[in-house]
Amino acid sequence: MNKIIDLNNISQNAAFLMSISSMMFYWFNLAFPRLKILLSLAQQTSLLTIFSVTYILGSRWVIYQYFPLSNLYESLLFLSWGLLMVHKVVEYNFKNSIIGSVILPLVMFIIAFTSFSLPTDMQQASPLVPALKSNWLMMHVSVMILSYATLMIGSILSILFLVISKGKEVAIKGSSTGYTPRTPNLSYNLSISSEKANKGSDITSGMKLDQLTLLESIDNLSYRIISLGFPLLTLGIISGAVWANEAWGSYWSWDPKETWALITWLIFATYLHTRITKSWQGKKPATLASIGFLIIWVCYLGVNFIGKGLHNYGWVL
Known part of the structure; x- marks a missing residue:
């Protein structure tokens, strides 16, 4: 159990470092678009961020035997995962790298808040209350957060339009x-x-x-x-x-x-x-x-x- 907790801490730190690195690479790509390696590095580090967050959520799912959406810590991590996944789908289909430059700062902030600002007791998993012991937990909450992530990305692009x-x-x-x-x-x-x-x-x-x-x-x-x-x-x-x-x-x-x-x-x-x-x-x-x-x-x-x-x-x- 201690080894798993250590790996979670390592994954948290890795997710934060990869997200801030990806954000910087996307920003540098905007400033120097001819340097194709910057976009490649941005995409690779964002993928590493996805892998790190996926490990944290997946390990909690396996250990505690419920879909990890029962508290603020797990919910925010799932939101960051959703933002990254929607970003990847959109970037792949529309070949537009500007999305990463405005989404990665939000992802970095969410990961930093959940990993370093939330009290330790709020990061700990706890037994589900009776109302949450249902298959609807995965269906309802995951779809809601994915919808939030998708709508946030669309809204951020609208804010960028206004700017x-x-x-x-x-x-x-x-x-x-x-x-x-x-x-x-x-x-x-x-x-x-x-x-x-x-x-x-x-x-x-x-x-x-x-x-x-x-x-x-x-x-x-x-x-x-x-x-x-x-x-x-x-x-x-x-x-x-x-x-x-x-x-x-x-x-x-x-x-x-x-x-x-x-x-x-x-x-x-x-x-x-x-x-x-x-x-x-x-x-x-x-x-x-x-x-x-x-x-x-x-x-x-x-x-x-x-x-x-x-x-x-x-x-x-």
Whole structure:
């Protein structure tokens, strides 16, 4: 047992070191894109981070005979694992390395917090309370956290969109599904002008063409990732309702966690509705997704600190 604990500590340290190394390599790759070795190192160290976190969660699963999602420590580690896995899937399919430069800092912070800031007693595994002794633990909680991870990545890209386009009026018109992963789609009718630019200036006076292409790609990538996360969130809420009925005899009790999960669902449902039916693109949906990022954290952690309800035992998230 002591050897396993030592290996867990080593894996925690390795996960933190690999995550911060990967973050730096992704940042250096942005600064020096011609040095291909930087991107390769970033991808390899992020894979090592995944392996380290997987070992920690897997070993707890084997030792304690339950899926490791029963407390704050395990939940945050699973969130970091989910962020890394979604990042890898998106990076592989869309060949876009900018995602790693904005996701790895968040992963590094989560791993550092769980490994070095959480009290030791909160990192220890404890027997499951009766309500958690169910197969729904794996189904509901894992899907919810994976949906949080996916929606966070999409929302962070929207925040990045707002940062890059700050001080400029951006209006992107066209099909919201017109993004081609490998070959950027330049068929959009873009009208972008700097707030400080003269009225008669052309499009390049407000923003360079490569920036226009970058904003177009970020906007569409954010939309696609949120479109993936929303069904996961819906499935997680439905499975939670079924589990609640099995455990407490009611599908919905307006518990703080349930209420904020519903608010999160409504925020991203509104985002997708405006994208699909009103063809919103650019700053308006990006602002909505950015608000959604904050709402996710309130739902995920906030209600556990400030609210009392059925989901507070054991720091279940």
